[in-house]
Amino acid sequence: MPRRLTCPYCYETFTAREIRFRCNSRLSRTQKRCARVRDQVLDDRMGRRPAHELGPDFAGDGRKPTAVCQTCDGETTYRICPVCHSLLPVQFGMVENRLIAMVGAKASGKTVYMTVLLHEMMNQVGADFGAFLMGSDDNTMRRYSSDYQDRLYRDRQMFLGTRTAATNDNRVEPLVFRFGLRRRHLFGDRPQHTVLSFFDTAGEDFSSRESVELNTRYLANADGIVLLLDPLQMPGARDSALPGTALPGTEGLDAPVNVLGRVTNMLLAPQAGRARPGIPGLPGKSPQKVDTPVAVVFSKLDAFWHLLDPGSPLRAHPPGGGRFAVEDSLSGHEEVRQLLKDWDGVPIDQILENTYARYRYFGVSALGHSPTPDARVAPTGIQPYRVADPLLWLLSEFGSVPKTGRG
Template identity: 25%
Template structure:
């Protein structure tokens, strides 16, 4: 069925039926007056002519004049009676109806405005798992007859409730708390328009959509596993929030994540070969709390690196158009110069897990998706925040020394007055590392295309994968804290997340030789975290 189908709901009495009733009353009154006049005329015409036997023409004329004068007088009295009725009965009825109708329309308008404001302030929306479109209102399904309601909101069909054509009363506003609208089954309006019925859940939620992108074996799945495991098992409950899964399939995904987390391994994201399902995999779950209104629907997207780099997705990647932030995961050892400098420091397990995707190809794939699905603002930049993650910094000591936790501590110790914030310094060291690894164009491209970006050194697993130990993630939560601080400050506050400075990044322009200068504690000036 097409979205253009007629809405299966009865119009509110104030938007049509009431006017039809009023028209019927007026029409009936005028018809009654008209019928009275015709009846009177017929009565006079059919009345016996007592003067018919009199041949005197003068008397007959006088009788004719008397008859029709009587008819005119009676008709006049009938019209006056009708006018009196209209004035004292019909006009007040019309006036009262119009007042009530105006009040009803105004009431619906007020409910509409309240709904609109609440939807905007609460940022209520859903994102379809299949087509990745964001929308405020799904197509709701009548529980009685299965009819599809695409306009179940305050409008001409009702303010707080709509009446389905089957007679069922359906909630149509956020203000309805008993049997709320979100309890109805719903489908994606965009998929329905295309001829598919894709079930969506979580109506009335504020959806937070964050794609995690990168080449194959960069560590995207490990990053997601590390974050959601800590958030669901520890952070949420520690801050009075509860979690539950979007559906049983997401619950099964989490069970697999839990096993990987405990074993210190992670399964590579499978390439989707079927063309009738989404190439992008969403891990979705709810966060709810007494003060967290509305509840959050967290949707974290993963896609096989081979599919992402090859731009061979089955569907248009519309999530980039409306996402709340992007995490770009890079394996630093995929850079040829880094491999040449630090490859001999890696053990066999880490060496076998190095990403084969070139950073240039990864950035080209991201740019292609963004150009196809996003709108650039007046400054020529993208508004969503981009977190650039140099993952697996602990797989080689040289990486940790250059931009990891050890490197941050070392550089701060040599420049005690120059740098005052660890994460601001980490951002600079990560950018400088890419410049030193002959990738300055990547750093420049990110600065030119994104209004807000920050670089992080991360180890999602915290050790060599598959050594039998559980995950010990490093700086994973910091990445997501920065994203949420930008896109959903209220949620970040409720989770007491890591806060970040307002300093303009990078603190200094990455140039050749800067790292050696910082290591020696030479030059530069004091940087403030503002």
């Protein structure tokens, strides 16, 4: 059976052969030109506003990098997803394509975390790893800078709640990036590319039935999951937070253990068109365990640093050095597990241990300080702690970044 690929924009799966093409509507060598038209599929699926006109789409052999348009005889290099008609990244299907889903309760800090994570990957962490991260399409670059980065880094403001997929006509438009790493190969320095797709969901999407189907597809077809859990939403932790911390409202809050429960149900649900089985039936592995690696990330740790031992790995920056530091990550993992006991979070640990073949705990702070009461970045600025660790762990699990020490 041919390998199924997953679209980084809609997370639907298809074979390479099924990839369609879009005519570039330039004057062809036979002096013909296809008129630009509205693409109804793209408009419906992605809700691009303002809808612009594009070359017509046509079927071809999607395993090839180019195809000839039968109408104008022009050759095109634009390969598009057969389901949503989004332009696929260059070399899609030929380079690694990794989809990372990010989920978490309302107000757990997903939008802030994603913004700071991407910023760090493009700057300090990128430099440290000899890596680069760049938007894979114009829309991602525009949205990341105007909707995310500018608001937090330039205007120093927090985000309003992210719109739910259900109120957004069931559209989620992920941000798609290309991650590259210069890595030594036997045959010299060859850059390695990985396509990364992040989608920022609204917390409500995990507490309502409406968008479960959509989210199930995103989760089931993801290669890695970042599950963001907010200790300030855990009754056992909230009371011990640093005085002055901006606390999430308690109205309609969803306890982290319930969020994990819902995500687990989505991952265990049988699914048509699943790209890779999340539940391996391989001998020796428990058939009930989810195989997708899950980074279980506790956000807003700045509210709890005062309770930690000064030597705690959760208070230090990771060692760096261009490799994912395995020992350091494992000590952080154990430290979080200890904290869960104080936070009445043992059921979280039990669900993970019993249902997930690969999970790791992380404790991060995207901002480094609580925002001010008027929802602005603290005067000290944004001082992130360990935000890149979860992504680097996932990338190291995929084999896309090297690790140190024992695996």
